[in-house]
Amino acid sequence: MPRFHLVSDPDDPVVAPFRAIKERDLVGREGLFIAEGETVLRAFTRDAPQRVVSLLIDPKRREKLADVFAGLPEFTPIYLAEQGVLDAIAGFHLHRGILAVGRKPPAVAARDLLASLPARAMVLVLCGIANHDNMGGIYRNAAAFGADAIVLDADCCDPLYRKAIRVSVGAVLSVPTARLSRDESIADLLDATGFEGLALSPSADEILATLKPAARTAVLLGTEGPGLSPDVMARARRIGIPMANSFDSLNVATTSGIVLHHLRFLGG
Amino acid sequence: MPRFHLVSDPDDPVVAPFRAIKERDLVGREGLFIAEGETVLRAFTRDAPQRVVSLLIDPKRREKLADVFAGLPEFTPIYLAEQGVLDAIAGFHLHRGILAVGRKPPAVAARDLLASLPARAMVLVLCGIANHDNMGGIYRNAAAFGADAIVLDADCCDPLYRKAIRVSVGAVLSVPTARLSRDESIADLLDATGFEGLALSPSADEILATLKPAARTAVLLGTEGPGLSPDVMARARRIGIPMANSFDSLNVATTSGIVLHHLRFLGG
Numbered sequence: 146m147p148r149f150h151l152v153s154d155p156d157d158p159v160v161a162p163f164r165a166i167k168e169r170d171l172v173g174r175e176g177l178f179i180a181e182g183e184t185v186l187r188a189f190t191r192d193a194p195q196r197v198v199s200l201l202i203d204p205k206r207r208e209k210l211a212d213v214f215a216g217l218p219e220f221t222p223i224y225l226a227e228q229g230v231l232d233a234i235a236g237f238h239l240h241r242g243i244l245a246v247g248r249k250p251p252a253v254a255a256r257d258l259l260a261s262l263p264a265r266a267m268v269l270v271l272c273g274i275a276n277h278d279n280m281g282g283i284y285r286n287a288a289a290f291g292a293d294a295i296v297l298d299a300d301c302c303d304p305l306y307r308k309a310i311r312v313s314v315g316a317v318l319s320v321p322t323a324r325l326s327r328d329e330s331i332a333d334l335l336d337a338t339g340f341e342g343l344a345l346s347p348s349a350d351e352i353l354a355t356l357k358p359a360a361r362t363a364v365l366l367g368t369e370g371p372g373l374s375p376d377v378m379a380r381a382r383r384i385g386i387p388m389a390n391s392f393d394s395l396n397v398a399t400t401s402g403i404v405l406h407h408l409r410f411l412g413g
Numbered sequence: 414m415p416r417f418h419l420v421s422d423p424d425d426p427v428v429a430p431f432r433a434i435k436e437r438d439l440v441g442r443e444g445l446f447i448a449e450g451e452t453v454l455r456a457f458t459r460d461a462p463q464r465v466v467s468l469l470i471d472p473k474r475r476e477k478l479a480d481v482f483a484g485l486p487e488f489t490p491i492y493l494a495e496q497g498v499l500d501a502i503a504g505f506h507l508h509r510g511i512l513a514v515g516r517k518p519p520a521v522a523a524r525d526l527l528a529s530l531p532a533r534a535m536v537l538v539l540c541g542i543a544n545h546d547n548m549g550g551i552y553r554n555a556a557a558f559g560a561d562a563i564v565l566d567a568d569c570c571d572p573l574y575r576k577a578i579r580v581s582v583g584a585v586l587s588v589p590t591a592r593l594s595r596d597e598s599i600a601d602l603l604d605a606t607g608f609e610g611l612a613l614s615p616s617a618d619e620i621l622a623t624l625k626p627a628a629r630t631a632v633l634l635g636t637e638g639p640g641l642s643p644d645v646m647a648r649a650r651r652i653g654i655p656m657a658n659s660f661d662s663l664n665v666a667t668t669s670g671i672v673l674h675h676l677r678f679l680g681g
Binding site: 285291352353396398399402403 | 666
């Protein structure tokens with residue numbers, strides 16, 4: 146059973162990792178991350194209980210979370226602090242009343258990750274996704290449709306940022322992820338691991354609705370506006386999603402949902 | 414040609430509609446709305462130039478927007494104010510440097526709107542969508558996939574709210590919209606106008622991927638969590654989007670994109 150510790154002094158050193166959350170969001174936490182709220186905590190303890198470092202909660206929530214606590218490794222500390230103390234620790238009003246500190250998973254090489262997947266696999270490769278809402282939304286869709294992994298390029302933001310975790314409903318804690326360094330080539334990665342890259346392009350001849358994908362498919366998603374780099378586009382299979390009304394783009398998270406839904410249910 | 418007016422005093426009464434934007438967002442504008450940024454302004458002047466009341470822009474943007482101004486009705490006033498004056502008028506730093514005041518379209522009865530559509534039509538009916546990001550995202554998808562109209566229930570937020578307009582990339586200004594009063598029944602509306610209601614439900618036997626819709630289809634979308642009311646569900650055709658990993662819901666805007674893509678390209 147994990148142990149409960151009552152915290153009444155916001156300066157108590159045991160809750161240091163929970164202090165000044167918004168300021169620390171900006172500088173990072175050296176291998177740790179902060180997650181908030183009941184939905185995310187439930188996903189976290191279900192999918193990666195061994196990565197929960199500690200919890201800080203309002204004692205009012207204790208009873209409702211009993212099953213969550215029971216799923217944690219023995220001795221995981223659970224700090225209890227009344228709302229006023231919680232707010233003083235976090236540095237803002239924490240209306241959700243639930244915080245967790247987690248340990249990031251060890252880095253894995255993208256090539257090793259993709260090579261380890263089944264012969265029939267579906268992954269996402271994200272290029273320059275810098276908006277945490279979009280990042281979280283893409284992970285949520287990846288988890289919902291069973292994507293096997295996500296590869297991030299060097300320009301993507303951190304999926305383990307508090308807002309991205311929340312928007313993903315915790316999916317960033319379960320979808321296997323690797324990050325490329327700036328000198329690694331996406332096209333080489335896909336060639337070496339036998340994945341066909343799919344790139345959305347308004348000028349493609351082939352459309353998503355009739356696509357029959359390869360056994361191993363990597364959906365390449367870039368930012369709205371600049372999109373994917375020319376060398377990535379040049380070696381990818383281009384598919385289009387035709388649009389009406391002179392609209393020329395969808396939100397990138399929505400696009401991931403549409404493409405993953407097609408691959409999962411209509412691409413066989 | 415519209416006329417340019419230089420504004421150097423933030424208290425000049427001609428720019429009263431642009432004043433204290435965030436405070437007025439909360440109380441409403443009695444038949445007017447505020448839109449911001451170049452992308453939205455371009456959509457607005459393309460789709461509904463007669464509803465542009467006036468513009469307020471940083472003179473630095475004047476040259477780049479010459480084609481936009483040319484598309485406006487004669488005598489539409491265009492106020493020019495340097496960044497500092499702009500910020501003082503708006504009440505916050507307006508880094509986009511472009512604001513428009515628009516006139517809301519006259520209210521139309523939902524029954525009249527749906528009855529006026531072609532024999533083959535696709536509409537959305539939104540129930541309790543209170544988040545402006547989701548509202549904007551749904552409109553963006555509706556425009557991209559050519560939905561014919563959107564019907565809002567009495568609990569939906571205003572699509573002509575500044576943030577929803579921005580997230581929609583201006584689509585809220587072009588998709589025909591009607592709002593139901595609290596005593597109007599969605600099921601009766603659909604029966605009277607010959608639309609089949611489609612409701613997403615995790616327990617449905619039929620799945621979206623194999624759906625062959627009726628000629629006139631109304632996609633019913635509710636909030637995550639409470640979802641659609643029992644009486645709406647009871648009279649709708651239920652379809653499911655199966656999910657992996659014990660995930661039980663998608664974001665509602667993403668859902669709208671997936672369903673509209675299917676109806677447009679695979680539902681025929």
